[in-house]
């Protein structure tokens with residue numbers, strides 16, 4: 009089947025680019041001597057995760073229990089649910105553990121330790137837990153100078169129903185770095201903070217077998233990961249315009265795009281109207297604060313080659329507006345009504361979340377496969 013026969017909007021995944029992105033990350037992790045724990049929240053699809061998991065027995069990260077249940081149903085046992093835990097989710101966690109999953113939670117408060125331990129005791133299971141660390145003020149976690157680190161560590165070590173698995177941090181602020189040098193520094197801050205916290209726990213007689221760090225930018229530019237046992241990264245599998253803007257990849261490395269039809273011309277305004285609005289592209293404007301603002305996405309021809317200076321400058325729910333970023337006129341013959349273009353997304357995770365499947369290409373316009381994905385919680 010050819011891409012031009014697909015109903016738009018739909019999601020296109022270039023298999024060759026996906027393989028290259030994954031292989032580059034595997035090489036980096038081998039050079040740095042750490043395990044990769046790929047994050048399943050980007051693809052929410054088992055085919056991609058199997059490629060990202062070089063060693064089929066390795067572990068993954070998830071951001072929802074739905075992902076955990078889905079990947080476990082595909083025989084992935086070792087799972088870190090890397091979003092702070094709420095009590096209402098614990099029955100599903102226990103159900104997974106009872107079925108044989110090794111699912112670990114993260115938390116950063118004494119209250120959470122108490123309700124997780126109580127649930128473990130109630131069901132006679134030991135729930136593995138990481139202490140979440142805040143290495144960059146991004147959102148959650150405890151800091152090195154906070155007595156909470158040892159309070160939580162001691163409680164996790166001494167309570168029944170829980171096991172202290174180690175420490176985990178995510179340098180989310182790396183997305184706001186202004187240069188590759190800044191990302192390198194951020195990677196070192198992320199490493200050093202996690203390692204220092206693990207040393208403090210051990211010095212106080214507490215176990216800390218796993219030291220887990222990661223984000224795609226820091227994973228890409230870390231120079232030394234001494235003391236770290238694993239790196240979590242997700243968006244590297246697809247890459248996106250935010251990653252390209254940070255210098256993590258080139259635009260030609262973006263594996264994901266949205267196929268859209270041209271549905272109108274507004275010639276006086278120099279606008280091409282498409283059927284990919286924010287429902288199809290997401291409202292993520294991650295490049296707005298970068299050197300090059302890519303609007304709601306960068307426009308490519310149907311073969312996936314970027315069309316210079318054409319971006320999705322605005323979106324409504326089901327309409328996209330393409331215009332020239334220099335406000336130049338449009339070559340209208342290249343955008344006949346009914347023809348198609350592809351849009352490279354700002355944020356692959358957010359755009360992917362709008363769809364239930366990937367149409368897989370091999371670099372040409374042939375569809376070679378369809379891979380289904382999950383959404384929701």
Ligand SMILES: Cc1ncc(COP(=O)(O)O)c(C=O)c1O
Pocket residue numbers: 047069090091177178222223224225240241242243244
């Ligand atoms: C806790 C945690 N770990 C790892 C990641 C992966 O980061 P990235 O998407 O930059 O690869 C994320 C992403 O949000 C995260 O929240």
